[in-house]
Amino acid sequence: MKILADSLGPEQTYKLLTGIVVPRPIAWITTVSPAGLVNVAPFSCYTIVSNKPPMIGVNIGRKAGVRKDTASNLLCSEEFVVNIADETLLEPLHRSAGEYPPEISEAQLLDLETVPGESMPVPRLAAAPISLECRLHSVTPYGDTGAEFFVGEIRVLHIRDGLLNNGKIDTTLLRPICRIAGPNYAMLGKVVTLQPVSQTPKTVL
């Protein structure tokens, strides 16, 4: 089957791409609203964009042309925290995607305990095994739907004791969750280890 991209509308493209770009990691983002409420929402269009300084990027769409709470809070405060959920947090993570108005704090609604930020007023989620405190670096709009790619520079990494081994995260202990198309998630399956392929050290700039 062949599909010409020009023939696709935004909903069809979304359905196709979210089934093609899989599995996706999930940034469970905390931000603070101008009224001081802690907003929590999951975003799976998310990736690493730089090693030095460490930077991540997340694509945030709009609801009927209006910015999502995460995006507007982020533009106001220029600070956010990317929390990484493990398998035990799947249910509240999924529920935090509900379209609640800005006056509702998903942290309060879902009874998610928060811990004050180290480098910023935005708190992290106490139950998350990893949290990254990020400062907004740039925002780039893409396409016709008002989607924006937010890049943040990581200032502080919080990693639960026992997860870090020799400078690497033990993924099997982390037990991350990922998103596939629709309300479907997947857990870490079989891990296959191959001979490392020699790579130029990242310290060579």
Ligand SMILES: Cc1cc2nc3c(=O)[nH]c(=O)nc-3n(C[C@H](O)[C@H](O)[C@H](O)COP(=O)(O)O)c2cc1C
């Ligand atoms: C697992 C998961 C991943 C999601 N990924 C994205 C994403 O990458 N970009 C996006 O705009 N919305 C994404 N959403 C939808 C938002 O979470 C949803 O629109 C939410 O209501 C936004 O909340 P906010 O208005 O409090 O920011 C995702 C939803 C789920 C359940």
